[in-house]
Amino acid sequence: MPTRPQKVYYFGTCLIDLCYPQAGMAGIELLQREGVEVLFPQQQSCCGQPAYNSGFPEEARKVARQQLKAFPNDYPIVVPSGSCGGMLKHHYPKLFANQPEFAEAQRFSGQVMELTEFLVTVLEIQLEDRGQPIKVTWHSSCSALREMRVIDYSKSLLRQLRNVELVELRRERECCGFGGSFSVKQADLSSAMVSDKVADIEKTGASRLLSGDCGCLMHIGGALDYQKSLIPAQHIAEFVWERVHG
Amino acid sequence: MANSSVVDFPKNFTKALNDPQLRHNLRSAMDTLGMRRRTLFSDPVSFEQLRATGDEIRQRALRQLPELLEKLEKKCTENGIQVHWAETPAEANQICLEIIQRHNAHRVIKGKSMVSEEMHLNHFLAEHDVEALETDLGEYIIQLDHETPSHIIVPAIHKNRDQIARLFHDKIPNTPYTEVVEELNAIARKVLREKFLAGEVGVSGVNFAVAETGTLCLVENEGNGRMCTTAPPVHIAVMGLEKVVERLDDVPPLLRLLTGSATGQLITTYFNMITSPRKAGEKDGPKEVHLVLLDNGRSKIWADPELRQTLKCIRCGACLNHCPVYTRLGGHAYGYVYPGPIGSILTPQIEGLVNAGAMATASTFCGACEEVCPVKIPITDILRRLRNESYQKVDTPHAVKGHGYKLSVIESLTWKGWALNNMMPWANALSAKLLGLLSAQLPRLPKVGLLKYWGQSRTLPKFAARSLHALAKEKGLRDE
Numbered sequence: 051m052p053t054r055p056q057k058v059y060y061f062g063t064c065l066i067d068l069c070y071p072q073a074g075m076a077g078i079e080l081l082q083r084e085g086v087e088v089l090f091p092q093q094q095s096c097c098g099q100p101a102y103n104s105g106f107p108e109e110a111r112k113v114a115r116q117q118l119k120a121f122p123n124d125y126p127i128v129v130p131s132g133s134c135g136g137m138l139k140h141h142y143p144k145l146f147a148n149q150p151e152f153a154e155a156q157r158f159s160g161q162v163m164e165l166t167e168f169l170v171t172v173l174e175i176q177l178e179d180r181g182q183p184i185k186v187t188w189h190s191s192c193s194a195l196r197e198m199r200v201i202d203y204s205k206s207l208l209r210q211l212r213n214v215e216l217v218e219l220r221r222e223r224e225c226c227g228f229g230g231s232f233s234v235k236q237a238d239l240s241s242a243m244v245s246d247k248v249a250d251i252e253k254t255g256a257s258r259l260l261s262g263d264c265g266c267l268m269h270i271g272g273a274l275d276y277q278k279s280l281i282p283a284q285h286i287a288e289f290v291w292e293r294v295h296g
Numbered sequence: 297m298a299n300s301s302v303v304d305f306p307k308n309f310t311k312a313l314n315d316p317q318l319r320h321n322l323r324s325a326m327d328t329l330g331m332r333r334r335t336l337f338s339d340p341v342s343f344e345q346l347r348a349t350g351d352e353i354r355q356r357a358l359r360q361l362p363e364l365l366e367k368l369e370k371k372c373t374e375n376g377i378q379v380h381w382a383e384t385p386a387e388a389n390q391i392c393l394e395i396i397q398r399h400n401a402h403r404v405i406k407g408k409s410m411v412s413e414e415m416h417l418n419h420f421l422a423e424h425d426v427e428a429l430e431t432d433l434g435e436y437i438i439q440l441d442h443e444t445p446s447h448i449i450v451p452a453i454h455k456n457r458d459q460i461a462r463l464f465h466d467k468i469p470n471t472p473y474t475e476v477v478e479e480l481n482a483i484a485r486k487v488l489r490e491k492f493l494a495g496e497v498g499v500s501g502v503n504f505a506v507a508e509t510g511t512l513c514l515v516e517n518e519g520n521g522r523m524c525t526t527a528p529p530v531h532i533a534v535m536g537l538e539k540v541v542e543r544l545d546d547v548p549p550l551l552r553l554l555t556g557s558a559t560g561q562l563i564t565t566y567f568n569m570i571t572s573p574r575k576a577g578e579k580d581g582p583k584e585v586h587l588v589l590l591d592n593g594r595s596k597i598w599a600d601p602e603l604r605q606t607l608k609c610i611r612c613g614a615c616l617n618h619c620p621v622y623t624r625l626g627g628h629a630y631g632y633v634y635p636g637p638i639g640s641i642l643t644p645q646i647e648g649l650v651n652a653g654a655m656a657t658a659s660t661f662c663g664a665c666e667e668v669c670p671v672k673i674p675i676t677d678i679l680r681r682l683r684n685e686s687y688q689k690v691d692t693p694h695a696v697k698g699h700g701y702k703l704s705v706i707e708s709l710t711w712k713g714w715a716l717n718n719m720m721p722w723a724n725a726l727s728a729k730l731l732g733l734l735s736a737q738l739p740r741l742p743k744v745g746l747l748k749y750w751g752q753s754r755t756l757p758k759f760a761a762r763s764l765h766a767l768a769k770e771k772g773l774r775d776e
């Protein structure tokens with residue numbers, strides 16, 4: 051286990067930057083609450099995954115290079131997303147194989163940690179719940195589950211909260227059908243997948259859906275909203291911050 | 297390899313998605329198969345060890361593929377098995393036909409074989425006045441209904457019991473309607489027994505061929521495979537040339553992985569090891585055994601180190617059973633013989649990207665297939681490679697056939713613009729600001745372009761008035 055650092059880098063992700071900055075800020079507040087200084091390079095942008103997964107590796111590399119430059123020091127790079135985290139940690143070395151930046155990419159990848167894993171394993175965060183009793187359910191993003199393997203950490207945060215009851219989805223391990231450009235290029239398939247996910251969520255009786263990935267939240271949340279569901283979708287960092295902040 | 301010459305993926309997909317019965321059948325079947333597999337491989341540590349072994353065996357075999365194939369041919373020939381090489385399905389069909397005609401045979405009985413599907417053997421034989429009867433229960437069911445397999449292990453998985461009951465009643469003369477599984481089995485058994493006796497040539501697939509000993513291994517549950525390979529005087533085994541393994545020792549771990557991954561069985565009811573035709577003094581077994589080795593693009597795949605991993609596949613079907621896309625479409629919608637994740641990486645390589653490249657887009661990269669694949673095929677990396685080569689002309693010797701077929705100025709420019717925006721912090725900040733302003737003006741973004749597709753089942757997100765970059769700056773977060 052890495053020793054407790056004094057400073058960390060924060061990689062906010064482009065989706066959080068544009069659509070869910072409050073989730074990004076909540077992650078920052080949680081880190082600061084533990085006495086860690088959060089560095090936010092203004093030069094950062096996107097991890098490059100959209101192009102990487104759509105058949106445009108050269109464009110992905112150009113954007114990825116910008117991130118290598120923006121995070122030059124050896125501080126942990128904390129990411130409030132399993133998906134972008136997976137890209138930075140597991141795909142950068144592949145993206146830069148046979149490239150001059152390979153060593154740099156490896157250095158960078160080695161520093162990347164997903165937010166909830168970092169809070170639990172490195173900072174050993176202790177949460178005190180100040181909220182009203184609530185029933186929530188949890189969506190595991192595929193990359194948090196299979197690439198970053200951090201789901202147990204995310205859920206352990208929720209389990210620390212005294213007044214929060216976590217009801218698990220029947221098919222928690224099944225993809226919600228987002229898949230970036232898949233959601234529009236294979237819109238029918240994606241819609242079929244997310245409809246099943248929504249039905250599964252509704253069945254839990256939970257009053258909120260939580261996840262560690264804003265891509266899935268945008269997708270499932272959009273579908274919940276479309277189907278006039280009353281269940282809001284929220285990033286785990288924002289939820290936890292609300293609970294402990296009171 | 298296509299069931300029809302042009303595959304209309306969007307139409308097929310829509311049709312499958314609008315078939316609630318199909319969706320229901322698939323879901324319950326996949327749930328059962330997945331649950332059985334999980335029960336068998338309940339200990340993750342020992343499963344990881346076992347699949348590391350499986351991966352090593354398959355990699356070792358592929359590393360020495362040319363030598364092992366030569367050795368297999370030599371050993372088989374010594375054992376009295378006649379070996380034939382076919383570069384294309386057409387050649388393989390011709391070889392089979394010649395053997396069949398040499399024996400003046402008109403009735404072929406078949407055990408389950410995906411390679412024979414790849415060859416469209418039944419269809420070819422029918423054109424030459426040879427009837428090929430499928431004897432695997434699932435294959436028999438779909439043959440009765442003039443369908444192709446919808447799954448590589450469980451070919452009739454798209455049908456439920458009621459549909460099979462109706463089919464038997466309609467298609468098999470003098471069959472009363474029944475939904476009792478035992479009775480349905482008995483009906484099929486009765487028909488098949490008679491056919492076994494009348495079969496003049498038996499055709500089967502091969503699960504593993506052992507180079508060291510010249511042994512053909514065949515895994516099955518119903519005993520029909522044993523009948524096909526022993527009852528008729530002639531047995532023809534058809535095999536994709538990647539199925540060879542080096543040693544007899546390599547078989548037990550692979551068998552364990554195959555049956556566990558496929559159906560959650562510790563071992564199947566039958567495991568056949570065929571090493572020679574009937575020997576002098578023996579009372580049964582075929583007098584002739586032939587092995588047809590089919591290439592059909594495999595050596596080209598083999599030549600590329602990354603794509604080669606596709607050939608590690610042992611056709612267990614676990615990737616199909618765990619695929620959220622396959623679970624919603626079933627096999628027929630893919631339009632080719634091999635559906636699901638393995639089909640989506642294998643088919644475009646064999647058929648070319650122009651014909652089958654779209655299969656590589658039917659994935660969210662969720663990785664459920666890789667998680668269960670017993671020989672650790674990097675399915676998503678290969679899918680990504682196929683997507684890359686769809687958009688780019690590449691000048692490596694092993695480029696996938698049809699590379700660059702999707703080359704589009706608009707799409708390329710879009711990604712170039714996206715890259716520029718994300719390489720220049722000021723541009724990025726400006727666009728974030730503009731989007732925020734735009735969002736504030738419009739309660740909902742208009743549903744145009746790709747957003748139209750998003751909007752068919754999901755509301756659109758709103759852009760924040762102030763980006764995280766802006767908030768972080770306001771909070772005074774430093775950089776180093």
Ligand code: SF4
Nearest residue numbers: 609610612613615669
């Ligand atoms: S790709 Fe892997 S999981 Fe899929 S059929 Fe082949 S061996 Fe089985």
